[in-house]
Amino acid sequence: QVQLQQWGAGLLKPSETLSLTCGVFGGSFSGYYWNWIRQSPEKGLEWIAEINHSGSTIYNPSLKSRATISVDTSKNQFSLKLTSVTAADTAVYYCGGLRSCSSGSCHFWFDPWGQGTLVTVSS
Amino acid sequence: EIVLTQSPGTLSLSPGEGATLSCRASESVSSRYLAWYQQKPGQAPRLLMYGASNRATGIPDRFSGSGSGTDFTLTISRLEPEDFAVYYCQHYGSSPLHTFGQGTKVEMK
Numbered sequence A: 001q002v003q004l005q006q007w008g009a010g011l012l013k014p015s016e017t018l019s020l021t022c023g024v025f026g027g028s029f030s031g032y033y034w035n036w037i038r039q040s041p042e043k044g045l046e047w048i049a050e051i052n053h054s055g056s057t058i059y060n061p062s063l064k065s066r067a068t069i070s071v072d073t074s075k076n077q078f079s080l081k082l083t084s085v086t087a088a089d090t091a092v093y094y095c096g097g098l099r100s101c102s103s104g105s106c107h108f109w110f111d112p113w114g115q116g117t118l119v120t121v122s123s
Numbered sequence B: 001e002i003v004l005t006q007s008p009g010t011l012s013l014s015p016g017e018g019a020t021l022s023c024r025a026s027e028s029v030s031s032r033y034l035a036w037y038q039q040k041p042g043q044a045p046r047l048l049m050y051g052a053s054n055r056a057t058g059i060p061d062r063f064s065g066s067g068s069g070t071d072f073t074l075t076i077s078r079l080e081p082e083d084f085a086v087y088y089c090q091h092y093g094s095s096p097l098h099t100f101g102q103g104t105k106v107e108m109k
Helices: none
Strands: A003-008 A020-025 A030-039 A044-051 A057-059 A067-072 A077-082 A091-099 A115-119 B004-007 B010-013 B019-029 B035-041 B046-050 B061-078 B086-092 B097-098 B105-108
Touching: A003 A057, A003 A115, A020 A030, A020 A091, A020 A115, A030 A067, A044 A067, A044 A077, A044 A091, A044 B086, A044 B097, A057 A067, A077 A091, B004 B086, B010 B019, B019 B035, B019 B086, B019 B105, B035 B061, B046 B061, B061 B086
Parallel strands: B010 B105
Antiparallel strands: A003 A020, A020 A077, A030 A044, A030 A091, A044 A057, A067 A077, A091 A115, B004 B019, B019 B061, B035 B046, B035 B086, B086 B097, B086 B105
């Protein structure tokens, strides 16, 4: 069963770059699309970006100019960088997996999820 | 962008009662692309239902999902103490690729 464990800095100053990494354990790294999602009281759950094992990416247009999702298949990890953070980027950030299509069956939902990382942006 | 609107915002119920949660899409969507999650304080969301009406692995049968088009429903037949949580619907779409409703909190009366 695939499990996700995420890590990264939890306190940033405005204009700094957020950097988070998610490790994938116990399953097929290439069998999923890997995602970052964030949650704040103001915006609720907000999807940020998706990447597959080949490095193909899709971004939320609202964050595309500042977000970069990347993958390291040698370590079964994927990462998120978000530049020029402001207080509005304060949120709990989750990594999540969405199983790739297989034998004509496609998944459109997130399972599993990482444990979440609270990122606070404050001067 | 498809907007998901959940109602009510909060449900105050007692254990043993039934709960009906609504998720309304701003335009017609395929039920294949509609999922529900449960979230408890300090935890990540947990997949409950996928394809609108299919229970995820390990989800008890007191949870059921239904709906089509723009209106989807999550029903909890008899609330257990562990069911008091926040519930979110999610849609897989075009741009942005995924959207979530704002959530319904089921609280103990």
